[in-house]
Amino acid sequence: MLARPVPLLGLVALGYLALQALLVPADMTLEWDEVVYTSQVAPGVPDAMFSAPRARGVTWLVAPIVQVTTDPVAIRWWMMILAAGGLFLAFLPWTRLLKPTALVLAAGLFATLWVALWYGPQVMPNLYVAFGAVLAIGSLLVVRESPSGWAYAGLAAGFASVAMLRPSDVLWLGVVAGPAALLWRRWAAAATILVAAVVGSVPWVVEAYTSFGSLLQRWAAAGEVQGGIAPAPGFWYEFKAANGPAFCRPCDIPLERPYLLIWWLALPALALVSARRHPVPLLAGLAMAAPYLFLVDYAAPRFLLPAYALLMIPAAATMSRFRPPFAVLLAAYLVVQFTAFQGVKGQDYPLRQFQAAFVQKMIDAGVTRPCTLVGTSVNPAHQFLTGCDVRIVRRGESVAEAAQGLPGVVATLSQKTPPKGAEEWDRHVLASSNGKPTWITMIRPNP
Structure with a gap:
């Protein structure tokens, strides 16, 4: 069993679920962004203002549980289970593309990333964009090698889900996947990418006309909410915030303990070593990081989750070829991620519970x-x-x-x-x- 990739991937997903349950307090109150998404589908709860950049994909993920209860503990457990299932489905096509060691490393490294652990139980879209992107690219590569109905279904599901969760992100994913399909003369794959991205974007486009006047007006309003889409030193901000805080706007925090940020630079470097063997996930990861590194004037580590997930694949392929230093690198990585996780948890959790406590006093x-x-x-x-x-x-x-x-x-x-x-x-x-x-x-x- 342990030599077969699918059961191995299942064990990684179960480990991801266990780590979330162990490390993230299940009673953690929903914060601002989570409430905006959850309130849209929670019966008896007034809808919070839904701003132009947001899409409703993650609201549909949380919808089943909030029909029963809005208790944070139930919501957290629901999202933890969805996150573990999402990890398994995202890397499932890669069981046909990677050796078992590289597969476990890629999924495991992503599952132990502090950002993936912190946002696993939360009602936020970025983690599921990452899962959709990994599923889409893996399915595309399977289609290239041996086209099948399941591979096309994974390709369509990946692109449609990314479009439903964050329509702007699907454009950057398509910039790599679309030309790759055309280069390989996989016309059906190229058509699937286009149709799935369009279908997944339909709810956002329809809402643009019903609530914002037009698609162009919504796009412009979305840019304004982000502080304007223009050249910006997002790379520097994301580097400083790579180990927290969870949100950095304006990102004028000092650069502290830069030696703990080496992993952030090492990840793309390790991925580049395997660029010839795994060019598509590498390019897709870099493309999905680009707008947040060069066009957004603040930082949120969750924005880079899709890039991290894709870059883990070639990086894991590199690490699996260099076994002697591998254990040392892995241990250092896990220590840094756990330290960063505890730091963010130590900042955010008390603030959320403090807010919940004084709101309860209002109710009393x-x-x-x-x-x-x-x-x-x-x-x-x-x-x-x-x-x-x-x-x-x-x-x-x-x-x-x-x-x-x-x-x-x-x-x-x-x-x-x-x-x-x-x-x-x-x-x-x-x-x-x-x-x-x-x-x-x-x-x-x-x-």
Whole structure:
């Protein structure tokens, strides 16, 4: 059994599930982006604003569990299982392309990457873009060697899923896969790539016309949300943030312990060594990294998950050929990834739980449905936890003016002092430091 690639891959996927369950707190509250996606399909939860760059692919992944419960523990376990299954399916075509050692290394190195572990249980699209990209490229290479219905199905599923999750990413994946199919004269594969990418993009395109005016308007709005798509030193920002934080905008953090970032430079270097044997995953990985390294003016390590997944394949092929130093390299890699994971977890988890705790105090103080949160300090996570609608205060408008005509409970959330227009409302301290309030809620008295 252990000499056969498919069971070996299954063991790696189970190990990935076990590591997530062991390392990621299952009670971790959903953060801003997760709530935006989850709220779209959670019954009884107001929809958070769905901005132009977002696509609904990951909302469909979380939809089954939130029909039953919005408990974070259940959501985390659901996403962990999906992530482990996604890893298995993504690398399944590669069982026909790689030797067992290289296969286990590629899937295992990706599964132990701190970013893949941290985002495995989260409702975020980037990990599944990575799985779709690996599935697509592997299926394309199988089609080249021995076309079959299953290989074409994997190719279509890979491209369609990437398009449904992040339509912009499918363009960069297609830049490599499309010309490769044409170069090999695999016309059916080229057609499959085009059709799958178009079909997967249909929901995003339709929504562009129904909610944003047109496709061009949505594309422009998406660029504005990203801070403008233009030449930027994203490479430097992603390098500094390679071991955390999870989000770096503006990315003006100092470069600390650069020796722990060697893995980030070593990965493409190891992949390049096997460029002649595995050119397509190498080029696809570099292409999918390009917009985030050169066109985005901030960093989020999750953006590079598709590139990491693809580059792991030629890198693993290289490592499997140099066995004596392999154990040392692997041990160093695992130590760095575990250290980075603990650092990000130590930053993010307490902040999320702190937020959940003070929102629970709001609920205990009487902020229950039907309710509206009014102000500028409210984020989608507060909305999700309370189940309240949100009314943003416009410039020059007071909270009292914004609250006029709103039914049910109306409350604000602010730091230290009440917002203008809510000074006479009922005051409740949500958090304090050294005996002084740091977060308060003001609740409108019953009329």
